[in-house]
Amino acid sequence: MNKLFAASGVALIASLSAANAQTEIQWWHAMGGELGAKLEEITKGFNDSQQEYRVVPSYKGTYPETMTAAIAAFRAQQQPAIVQVFEVGTGTMMAAQGAIVPVHQLMQEQGANFDPQAYLPAVVGYYTDTDGNMLSLPFNSSTPIVYYNKTVFEKAGLDPNTPPKTWAELEEFSTKIRDSGAATCGFTTQWISWIQTENLSAWHNQPIGTEQNGFGGTSARLTLNGPVQVKHWENLKRLSDEGIFKYGGPVGGDNAAPMFYSQECAMYMASSASRAGVIANAKDFEVGYGMLPYYDDVEGAPQNSIIGGASLWVLAGKPDEEYAGVAKFFEYLSTPEVQADWASFSGYLPITQAAMDQLSGFYGENPGADTGIKQITLNEPTENSKGLRFGNYVQIRGIIDEEFEQLLSGSKDAQGALDAVVERGNALIAEFETQNQ
């Protein structure tokens, strides 16, 4: 018996010293539930694949909470090596020179196997500087697509295999659906900001702001009160008044999904990563998938849509051996196997061409799963459709929601509401610019 204790004691000490020899890398993320479990599984795959490093993922709550926690930790010099930051935090992270290590620089310094050409420009473009250098590693990216109720389409006498291509068709289909009584509302949407404003601009090749949508520097200002955006908001207001469009609420539009699931609304514009959730909830009807509609009188439409989601940022001020481990871990995350596993599980977009090729079988078996990737790679991204990068953008998204609500309540017209977005947003951007001078 004593021998057994002694042996287990020795084993314990041995395992402890082995753990001590490993370099621990802290990774703070915002993936709860099943996504979080998958993330831990992927991390475990890396930890088991080698002995030198151990990545420790910690769930820190929502995106804003995770970002706030990382910033507070940095101020207290307790920061993790890797933090997952949502796309609208990109401007803030990028401006924090001295607080971050750009990914391209990290990979180069650590002599990692890193080929910028291997990544999909439509995905990584959002997280590169104007010279095309990757600043953060895209982890979970998605893009908005149209989900539609095939059963309702059929009831209304529409072809269930043809989603609307243009906004004119969408309106025509919606009217038919409502008049036939197949459903009471034509369509609803998540994210007024991300889908109906930012993506609408990119999809029609319209600028969101100056300086290549803010990629050029912090002196950029918003310009999303252009004619196409104004026309679109005007349309949404009109369709809302006619009952064809139903507003799902601010930020992510929490009330939109229930309206689609309960067959109240026949179409639903939402993130491509919502696919699994939609399928799980669409119990009494068949789901179809389509690309975002466009206005066919706008030249250059459809261009390509832009992504949302989050990327992994490397924070400064850690010992060099941790950075060596981070570089190894990023290499592992970019492998086609890991990417394909993550993308097919979650519905997020793969970040490399190789991963996309690996996914072709999965896309063949799962109709609609490739709508998002087709849509972001539809055309070579332009200055207007690479993404956007402004400081204080979390609040600006809030302003977009507020002004849209003013439009819906009738206290402002579309031009007035978008002018107010630009004016109030630019004040916040100017504030950010002075803070970072």
Add this chain to the structure above:
Amino acid sequence: MKRTLFRNQLLPWLLLAPQLAITFIFFLWPAAQAVRQSFLRQDAFGINTTFVGLSNFKALWNSPEYLNSLQVTAIFAVLVTVLSMGFALLLAVAVDRMIRSTSVYTTLLVWPYAVAPAVAGILWWFIFNPTIGVMPYFLDVIGYDWNHISSKSDAMTLVVIASAWKQISYNFLFFVAGLQSVPASLREAAAIDGAGPVRRFFDITVPLLSPTTFFLLVVNIVYAMFDTFGVIDATTEGGPAQATNILVYKVYFDGFVGQNMGSSAAQSVILMLIVIALTVVQFRYVEKKVAY
């Protein structure tokens, strides 16, 4: 006022030390930090810091959102105070007139006070949820389309109800205690002189309750302005279109979500001044009028 005299000069300080330490670490030091930060402009990571004098305060003064938040806070505080005190007084008077089971009712009425503000918020959020809630269903029957996600007044109604409901218990307890200290002989004398129950209530009970009422007024205003953060965060998050963005929520949002530390600190300094003013008012009046 009773006075205890200590022979040893050190002992009173020693006895006070734990409380003083807590006050210093958790109140004075952070408050000083906030005052310092309110004069600075800083980026999110604290890399660039500039002294900007009063410009954070000036920016607030010129910000329509901040002025809106002041207005929203005033309306919210008044509504919560009036509603919670009104109902509490009504219930207290009812319990005071009861002959039996007073303690049962008192216990039951105090229960909501044990509910945390965030939980109270979630509870009412469920009841009033436009998609799954039970209230919008009934309101729909009488022809009212409830939607606190897009209607400013519906959102305000929701947060006022959630905040006031919780506070009724607290006010109720104080009113019950206050009513019990109103001498029955005065009411009886008035009754003999021919005053009806309404007259007796307004001419005798209300004036004699005034110290309690005044104390509760200050406590409720402070509650509505500060402790309702959880209710707002769990239900409307300040929306729609800033309609329920009270000052304390704006401090949190601008500082922790917006990462604008300077402006957030300036706002908390202003809030601190408001609390100081309220406290001074309370001590000036309550201490003079109430004999504990």
